[in-house]
Amino acid sequence: xxxxxxxxxxxxxxxxxxxxxxxxxxxxxxxxxxxxxxxxxxxxxxxxxxxxxxxxxxxxxxxxxxxxxxxxxxxxxxxxxxxxxxxxxxxxxxxxxxxxxxxxxxxxxxxxxxxxxxxxxxxxxxxxxxxxxxxxxxxxxxxxxxxxxxxxxxxxxxxxxxxxxxxxxxxxxxxxxxxxxxxxxxxxxxxxxxxxxxxxxxxxxxxxxxxxxxxx
Amino acid sequence: xxxxxxxxxxxxxxxxxxxxxxxxxxxxxxxxxxxxxxxxxxxxxxxxxxxxxxxxxxxxxxxxxxxxxxxxxxxxxxxxxxxxxxxxxxxxxxxxxxxxxxxxxxxxxxxxxxxxxxxxxxxxxxxxxxxxxxxxxxxxxxxxxxxxxxxxxxxxxxxxxxxxxxxxxxxxxxxxxxxxxxxxxxxxxxxxxxxxxxxxxxxxxxxxxxxxxxxx
DNA sequence: GTAAACAATCTTGCATACAAGAATTTAATT
DNA sequence: AATTAAATTCTTGTATGCAAGATTGTTTAC
Numbered sequence: 001x002x003x004x005x006x007x008x009x010x011x012x013x014x015x016x017x018x019x020x021x022x023x024x025x026x027x028x029x030x031x032x033x034x035x036x037x038x039x040x041x042x043x044x045x046x047x048x049x050x051x052x053x054x055x056x057x058x059x060x061x062x063x064x065x066x067x068x069x070x071x072x073x074x075x076x077x078x079x080x081x082x083x084x085x086x087x088x089x090x091x092x093x094x095x096x097x098x099x100x101x102x103x104x105x106x107x108x109x110x111x112x113x114x115x116x117x118x119x120x121x122x123x124x125x126x127x128x129x130x131x132x133x134x135x136x137x138x139x140x141x142x143x144x145x146x147x148x149x150x151x152x153x154x155x156x157x158x159x160x161x162x163x164x165x166x167x168x169x170x171x172x173x174x175x176x177x178x179x180x181x182x183x184x185x186x187x188x189x190x191x192x193x194x195x196x197x198x199x200x201x202x203x204x205x206x207x208x209x210x211x212x213x214x215x216x
Numbered sequence: 217x218x219x220x221x222x223x224x225x226x227x228x229x230x231x232x233x234x235x236x237x238x239x240x241x242x243x244x245x246x247x248x249x250x251x252x253x254x255x256x257x258x259x260x261x262x263x264x265x266x267x268x269x270x271x272x273x274x275x276x277x278x279x280x281x282x283x284x285x286x287x288x289x290x291x292x293x294x295x296x297x298x299x300x301x302x303x304x305x306x307x308x309x310x311x312x313x314x315x316x317x318x319x320x321x322x323x324x325x326x327x328x329x330x331x332x333x334x335x336x337x338x339x340x341x342x343x344x345x346x347x348x349x350x351x352x353x354x355x356x357x358x359x360x361x362x363x364x365x366x367x368x369x370x371x372x373x374x375x376x377x378x379x380x381x382x383x384x385x386x387x388x389x390x391x392x393x394x395x396x397x398x399x400x401x402x403x404x405x406x407x408x409x410x411x412x413x414x415x416x417x418x419x420x421x422x423x424x425x426x427x428x429x430x431x432x
Numbered sequence: 433g434t435a436a437a438c439a440a441t442c443t444t445g446c447a448t449a450c451a452a453g454a455a456t457t458t459a460a461t462t
Numbered sequence: 463a464a465t466t467a468a469a470t471t472c473t474t475g476t477a478t479g480c481a482a483g484a485t486t487g488t489t490t491a492c
Contacts, residue, residue, distance in 0.1 A: 006265070040447045050266070142290070143296075221476075222476095277445090279444080
């Protein structure tokens with residue numbers, strides 16, 4: 001009948017967590033979810049265990065699942081790692097770029113320009129994601145690319161908050177511009193440095209994040 | 217009695233895969249595993265899904281689970297990422313080292329020296345792991361540390377093969393020595409470079425790996 | 433003899449059932 | 463009135479049952 005119930009449930013609950021529909025710390029009741037999604041507890045449990053493996057949910061033995069609340073410090077740590085592997089992807093991409101990669105990056109970059117100029121931060125959000133994924137793909141290291149996508153996804157909600165900060169979209173785009181230049185010049189180390197800086201949240205950007213977190 | 221049946225099963229099967237007890241490509245039959253471990257299919261299924269999430273097992277819809285066979289190319293990709301994040305851990309460790317970190321690293325390093333001199337490659341294997349974990353911990357980025365441990369674990373079987381190569385243990389130890397020096401000198405970039413080179417499998421080391429893989 | 437189609441069997445996917453450990457409420461004692 | 467203990471209720475963890483898709487084997491037709 002359906003493609004795969006567990007997969008669907010996993011995605012639904014994951015989206016619920018990412019979109020803050022299920023708040024951090026909230027308890028995820030199995031029967032409640034089961035009735036809500038019109039299935040039995042079995043596939044719900046399997047979906048929850050997958051989310052546990054991803055690190056979005058904590059399962060305390062005999063005491064149910066709760067949505068993990070990373071806290072500012074851990075979020076900072078995740079961004080620190082993201083910055084580094086993103087820099088790595090950029091470095092590899094600069095050295096391994098093919099024509100197809102070039103085309104994909106340019107296309108996404110052009111879309112970013114459009115949504116940035118329009119001041120549409122939601123549209124920019126999606127174009128930005130495409131841009132970054134194009135770079136991951138250009139690294140020609142599938143494992144790295146998968147790691148980047150996964151971590152990017154986990155950081156999605158916080159990234160989104162960041163974009164709301166004044167001028168962040170325009171700043172982000174101009175940083176992209178420099179990244180593209182370095183990539184196309186084949187300057188691996190500059191691509192790495194620029195991407196690392198682009199992704200990392202240092203100084204006042206971290207303060208912004210923390211204050212936005214506590215305010216919601 | 218037992219802490220958690222699913223957890224136990226997950227570890228057992230995971231160890232079975234890592235120790236090549238379950239060969240890559242092998243099909244993991246649910247009822248077979250269930251009778252073997254004296255449980256029902258339900259916890260087995262949950263354990264398999266966790267392994268699927270980790271990336272050790274592939275679950276094809278309605279066609280059961282098989283042990284993933286990464287293949288030389290993917291293993292190379294994983295080592296490439298491992299080298300980078302290991303380098304990152306080293307870089308952070310060099311800057312954030314505490315006295316406790318210093319002590320832990322020195323202790324593991326001393327043990328490595330002992331097992332290396334004794335030519336005991338199995339003992340060296342474990343001491344080496346302690347050494348690397350001490351560096352991860354010294355990075356004072358728990359998320360990074362967890363990622364390193366997880367990836368290290370997944371690469372475990374291939375790493376072990378590497379150590380069997382002639383002179384590899386002695387070479388490894390002398391590389392550790394340089395790493396320790398850079399860390400204690402607070403030279404972040406040198407620590408990064410040394411660790412990256414220490415972990416990465418370039419050139420002939422990759423050929424060695426491939427030939428060892430095909431020979432087993 | 434080979435290939436295709438059909439049937440029997442096996443295996444997975446989800447639902448339901450049952451047991452055991454938490455949580456909560458109520459009752460009793462100080 | 464407060465605190466503790468017992469009992470009830472609720473929730474999770476594991477087993478079992480049943481239906482649908484996959485696999486395998488057999489038979490038949492060319």
